[in-house]
Amino acid sequence: MIDVRKDFPILEKEVYGKRLVYLDSAATTQKPSCVINAISEFYRSGNSNIHRGVHYLSEVSSERYEKAREKVSDFIGARNSSEVVFTAGTTDSINQVACSLRPVLAGNEVLITGVEHHSNIVPWQMAGATLKAIQMDDDCNVLIDSMEITDRTKLVAINHASNVLGSVNDIKEITEIAKDHDVPVLVDAAQSVQHVPIDVKDVDCDFLAFSGHKMYAGTGVGVLYVSERFNDLLPARGGGGMVDKVTLEKTTYLDPPQRYEAGTPNIAGAISMGVAVDYVQNIGMDKIKEHEHEVYSYARERLLEMDGVTVYGNTDEMCGAISFNIEGVHHYDAGLIMDKMGIAVRTGHHCAQPLMRSLGIEGTVRASFALYSTKEDADMLVEGIEKVRVLHA
Missing domain, CATH: 3.40.640.10 (Type I PLP-dependent aspartate aminotransferase-like (Major domain))
Structure with missing residues (x-):
């Protein structure tokens, strides 16, 4: 595992009094100093x-x-x-x-x-x-x-x-x-x-x-x-x-x-x-790939284990983004609740409407990862999903 979070000043930021958990890197990555x-x-x-x-x-x-x-x-x-x-x-x-x-x-x-x-x-x-x-x-x-x-x-x-x-x-x-x-x-x-x-x-x-x-x-x-x-x-x-x-x-x-x-x-x-x-x-692209694969796989497995959570796609090789929906919760509402916990995810069709139609959905919650992402971020994502489910129970 690599540890580069200190190189990214914005990751020290707090959102609503919580540590920023930035999981929107597919939209844009944060910048090192x-x-x-x-x-x-x-x-x-x-x-x-x-x-x-x-x-x-x-x-x-x-x-x-x-x-x-x-x-x-x-x-x-x-x-x-x-x-x-x-x-x-x-x-x-x-x-x-x-x-x-x-x-x-x-x-x-x-x-x-x-x-x-x-x-x-x-x-x-x-x-x-x-x-x-x-x-x-x-x-x-x-x-x-x-x-x-x-x-x-x-x-x-x-x-x-x-x-x-x-x-x-x-x-x-x-x-x-x-x-x-x-x-x-x-x-x-x-x-x-x-x-x-x-x-x-x-x-x-x-x-x-x-x-x-x-x-x-x-x-x-x-x-x-x-x-x-x-x-x-x-x-x-x-x-x-x-x-x-x-x-x-x-x-x-x-x-x-x-x-x-x-x-x-x-x-x-x-x-x-x-x-x-x-x-x-x-840092080395091979090291980045190895680190991200470990964090990504951990996050994906944790989401797949959750009841009432649908994770989309299951191909031989994957990286970067994970899209999911929570049963009974609109993706936009889920994103808003997680935001209040300091968790930045993206919601919507992600500029891929033909794919959404083929999946029979309007949109998803998307968590996306980068070289500064950690397993702790993935744990916070799971905690956020659980909070969403409690509030919509």
């Missing part, structure tokens, strides 16, 4: 725009921004840093791919799973594509053998881990099947990159999207990995910083990644992501 300090230090002593100035502050900011890109590139196993694009988050990353591929997707099919976040559904619909979901069993295991790729399938877009269930998909096997049919693959890694090691070369995906704020960095920054196979992808946005030459008749674009980063980016956010990468790598 090193990340908070890096953001503050940038604005305090280094603030300047990048790539456009010859003065000292601009050069230093540009260097730190590009160094963060290199750190992210190494973190996900990219071939080189030019495959890493900074965006505003996972949603923005997926939307950029959808916009760039619109001519190909319109009138054709995108293959997804039945456990996708709306951010991996709506952009493809907006691009004019028809969505087709891979079948899953009653435990929400994606039945990879049932994948049906046709001539109309122009993209496979899958999450690595569900933000609702915590179920982990075998993205490598899915990618291998797609590549046998010469179909590109996008992986939504928003709920996995902070929990388990990912190597894009090994997975062999074409695109990978994730957010900084879910892996201990600041908000409003994300990553889109674009494989060098798609070096000539048309940019989804135009403006300053991504152009080579501009005339009134024609514009030519810079090479990746600059061609995909129009305008002034979230410089502080990108720097914070580089610091967050350093932080988790100094």
Whole structure:
């Protein structure tokens, strides 16, 4: 077990006079002091725009921004840093791919799973594509053998881990099947990159999207990995910083990644992501995975043992999130009661309405974990559920 709670100042906070039990990390992770300090230090002593100035502050900011890109590139196993694009988050990353591929997707099919976040559904619909979901069993295991790729399938877009269930998909096997049919693959890694090691070369995906704020960095920054196979992808946005030459008749674009980063980016956010990468790598992703698995498994087993509590999903590999309902109690009411006990959980459909419909429910209570989560947090969650049941008896 690892003990890093001292690195996260907010975990010392009390809520309604109770110790904060933060179980909403799937929505956003808390930030270690090193990340908070890096953001503050940038604005305090280094603030300047990048790539456009010859003065000292601009050069230093540009260097730190590009160094963060290199750190992210190494973190996900990219071939080189030019495959890493900074965006505003996972949603923005997926939307950029959808916009760039619109001519190909319109009138054709995108293959997804039945456990996708709306951010991996709506952009493809907006691009004019028809969505087709891979079948899953009653435990929400994606039945990879049932994948049906046709001539109309122009993209496979899958999450690595569900933000609702915590179920982990075998993205490598899915990618291998797609590549046998010469179909590109996008992986939504928003709920996995902070929990388990990912190597894009090994997975062999074409695109990978994730957010900084879910892996201990600041908000409003994300990553889109674009494989060098798609070096000539048309940019989804135009403006300053991504152009080579501009005339009134024609514009030519810079090479990746600059061609995909129009305008002034979230410089502080990108720097914070580089610091967050350093932080988790100094601990070790394997150690993080081991620690989280122990806490997650303990919490899940405790919930499964409780009478009147339904836990959703039961796949071979799981991480991050556990969704459940308490018999006779609306999920929103359960969340409010636990909040008064200092327990922060999320309630609702979690931006996964198609999954909720397939489960025959409107929403759940969701507890989600991170590297600072402990078995004591899980015990407090169980205590909170018991209190909810007493109050609704």
